[in-house]
Amino acid sequence: xxxxxxxxxxxxxxxxxxxxxxxxxxxxxxxxxxxxxxxxxxxxxxxxxxxxxxxxxxxxxxxxxxxxxxxxxxxxxxxxxxxxxxxxxxx
Amino acid sequence: xxxxxxxxxxxxxxxxxxxxxxxxxxxxxxxxxxxxxxxxxxxxxxxxxxxxxxxxxxxxxxxxxxxxxxxxxxxxxxxxxxxxxxxxxxxxxxxxxxxxxxxxxxxxxxxxxxxxxxxxxxxxxxxxxxxxxxxxxxxxxxxxxxxxxxxxxxxxxxxxxxxxxxxxxxxxxxxxxxxxxxxxxxxxxxxxxxxxxxxxxxxxxxxxxxxxxxxxxxxxxxxxxxxxxxxxxxxxxxxxxxxxxxxxxxxxxxxxxxxxxxxxxxxxxxxxxxxxxxxxxxxxxxxxxxxxxxxxxxxxxxxxxxxxxxxxxxxxxxxxxxxxxxxxxxxxxxxxxxxxxxxxxxxxxxxxxxxxxxxxxxxxxxxxxxxxxxxxxxxxxxxx
Ligand SMILES: Cc1ncc(COP(=O)(O)O)c(C=O)c1O
Numbered sequence: 336x337x338x339x340x341x342x343x344x345x346x347x348x349x350x351x352x353x354x355x356x357x358x359x360x361x362x363x364x365x366x367x368x369x370x371x372x373x374x375x376x377x378x379x380x381x382x383x384x385x386x387x388x389x390x391x392x393x394x395x396x397x398x399x400x401x402x403x404x405x406x407x408x409x410x411x412x413x414x415x416x417x418x419x420x421x422x423x424x425x426x
Numbered sequence: 427x428x429x430x431x432x433x434x435x436x437x438x439x440x441x442x443x444x445x446x447x448x449x450x451x452x453x454x455x456x457x458x459x460x461x462x463x464x465x466x467x468x469x470x471x472x473x474x475x476x477x478x479x480x481x482x483x484x485x486x487x488x489x490x491x492x493x494x495x496x497x498x499x500x501x502x503x504x505x506x507x508x509x510x511x512x513x514x515x516x517x518x519x520x521x522x523x524x525x526x527x528x529x530x531x532x533x534x535x536x537x538x539x540x541x542x543x544x545x546x547x548x549x550x551x552x553x554x555x556x557x558x559x560x561x562x563x564x565x566x567x568x569x570x571x572x573x574x575x576x577x578x579x580x581x582x583x584x585x586x587x588x589x590x591x592x593x594x595x596x597x598x599x600x601x602x603x604x605x606x607x608x609x610x611x612x613x614x615x616x617x618x619x620x621x622x623x624x625x626x627x628x629x630x631x632x633x634x635x636x637x638x639x640x641x642x643x644x645x646x647x648x649x650x651x652x653x654x655x656x657x658x659x660x661x662x663x664x665x666x667x668x669x670x671x672x673x674x675x676x677x678x679x680x681x682x683x684x685x686x687x688x689x690x691x692x693x694x695x696x697x698x699x700x701x702x703x704x705x706x707x708x709x710x711x712x713x714x715x716x717x718x719x720x721x722x723x724x725x726x727x728x729x730x731x732x733x734x735x736x737x738x739x740x741x742x743x744x745x746x747x748x749x750x751x752x753x754x755x756x757x758x759x760x761x762x763x764x765x766x767x768x769x770x771x772x773x774x775x776x777x778x779x780x781x782x783x784x785x786x787x788x789x790x791x792x793x794x795x796x797x798x799x800x801x802x803x804x805x806x807x808x809x810x
Contacts, residue, residue: 360511360647361658368654415514 344393347409350420352384353377359388359416366392367399370421374405377423382408388416396421429740430786434628434718434777435577435605436744440671441630447674448632451667459664460654469666476673480637483676484603484622485613492638492656493669497604497625498528499649500638501571503660504600504621505532507646508569509541512598516566520597522546522554522583523762525573529602533571546572551711552581552763559591567597574617575606578746578759578775579710580719582610589618598644604628604636608679609716610686614639626668630780631675635668685780690717692787693778699791700776703798709760709773718778723765726808727801729757729773735801739793744775768807 356373358365366387373383385396393410396419400407408420431439451472457465459473477488494500509519521533523545530545537543544562546554554572563570570592575582589599600621603612608629614622620641627633640646640659652661697720700706705725724732729745736743746757760770776790802808 357643357645358658359645360507362648362651362653362661363658365654365658 344397344407345409346412347420348411350382350384350408350411352420353381355384355386357386359386361387363389363391364395367395370396370399374403374421374423379423379426381423383419383421383423385419385421386416387419392417392419427740428789429742430782430789431742432776432778432782432786432790433742433744434779435775436777437627437633438630438779439781440627440632441675441678443678444631444671444674448667448671451670455666459666469664472670472673473664473666476669476676479673479676480624481639483607483612483680484624484639485615486639487642489657490614490639490642492640492659493664493672494636494638494660495634495662495665496528497602497623497628497636498526500604500623500625500636501526501528501600501602502532503638503646503649504623504640505529505569505571506536507649508598508600508621508644509536510647511645512568515596516564516568517541518544518564518567519569519571520544520546520559520562520567520592521571522548522573524548524552524554524576524578524759525571526577526602526604529571529573548762550764551714552576552579552709552759553711553714554583554588556584556587556591559588563591563595563597565595567592567595569598569600571600571602573602573605574612574622575603575610575716575719576710576759577605577777578744578757578773579721579763580715580777581710582606582714582716585619586617593618606716608675608682609689609718611683614641620644626672626675629675629679632668632671635665635672637672682780686717689778689780689782692782692784693718693720693776695784696720696776696778696787696790699787700794703795706798709763709765716777718782720776720778722774722776723760723769723772724774724798725769725772726805727772727774727798728805729771731801732772732774732797735797736793739797741790741793744777746773746775 404425406422406424411418459470481488598620604625622639625636650661709721733745756767756770
């Protein structure tokens with residue numbers, strides 16, 4: 336087995352978002368599709384809270400942020416699902 | 427031979443307009459709706475158009491419709507999916523004793539997984555006891571599922587009242603509207619339900635396609651895992667032709683709702699005529715019932731024998747459901763309503779459709795007494 340390098344993720348609490356997208360229990364790749372759609376609607380500087388129970392998002396969403404140049408502020412783990420906070424930093 | 431089909435609760439014929447709408451998607455427009463080229467996007471657009479039509483029929487918004495493979499799947503998805511999505515809040519769920527097996531067995535599957543399931547009893551009309559619901563429901567109850575209309579006795583349930591009680595305790599409400607939709611107006615907002623099941627083939631659409639209405643903003647655990655179909659809530663490449671046929675059927679059902687009064691009038695004529703035969707009793711509620719539904723107990727005449735004998739005269743009726751009744755020959759619904767087993771075998775169900783004519787009813791009434799008499803002559807139970 337090859338060793339997978341996990342990107343470092345900051346766990347946060349109490350971030351106040353400008354928009355919320357709930358994709359809890361929706362199947363992969365809905366978290367990425369909705370992320371892309373919702374980020375398009377936001378203005379630079381605004382924050383999206385994306386809720387998902389999909390563990391793979393812990394890899395995918397940091398990847399997406401790196402690729403698109405947006406900022407992943409951090410992740411809150413509610414125990415039932417994750418809340419990803421993504422700040423729009425590019426137009 | 428003259429044929430009269432009066433088993434519309436089992437299934438309806440496919441409307442010609444629905445068939446015509448489906449055909450292109452079984453021929454040239456075969457693209458996968460997930461593909462973004464024209465062949466795919468035309469299929470996708472057709473699905474979205476159907477979603478709008480189905481939503482309109484029940485006063486929902488299109489985003490609240492999840493297409494499934496059947497009414498049974500819609501019931502399973504609602505029950506298992508909502509119970510699982512709310513498991514952290516509680517593991518108590520409530521249904522009734524007279525639901526379709528797709529509901530009953532979905533609840534039994536939860537029971538095996540450690541859920542506590544309350545099966546609400548019904549009165550002799552087949553009405554679910556609202557008082558029993560009030561005493562059974564707790565703050566840990568997450569879901570209440572009661573059908574809108576029963577397919578075997580036609581009785582309409584007080585779903586709006588049930589929803590009010592359930593919501594007060596924070597429980598979600600699902601209703602199986604498979605028997606009701608197309609026969610009475612169905613409005614998810616007026617009923618205030620969180621989830622509602624439909625099936626195309628009981629409203630002149632094709633078999634093998636159904637839908638679940640799920641109130642916007644609610645989470646549901648999928649039943650079938652795959653990818654992005656149905657917004658990530660129901661996997662599997664879509665039954666495009668089936669969905670398109672369903673959409674057309676929903677559009678027509680809405681258009682034909684004004685035919686209900688004519689159907690009710692014919693149904694009442696049928697009831698009147700059938701009750702002229704001695705020892706025949708109407709089952710279900712006399713008024714609070716589907717307008718196309720007439721169901722009876724024909725004393726000392728086995729329901730299956732009657733169904734077969736009438737079919738030899740070109741008359742097609744129903745006789746309750748299979749399931750354990752295949753062995754016990756008694757309808758579990760009639761048993762739940764308090765009928766003794768022997769009488770619960772003698773169920774005859776006549777369900778009319780929008781194509782049913784006065785001539786059809788007259789034909790049935792001309793044959794029914796003779797067929798019953800013949801069967802009674804050979805029945806060991808008939809005392810004359
Ligand atoms: C009340 C009710 N619920 C559910 C179903 C199941 O629907 P389907 O046959 O599409 O699985 C039926 C079938 O006729 C039904 O009458």
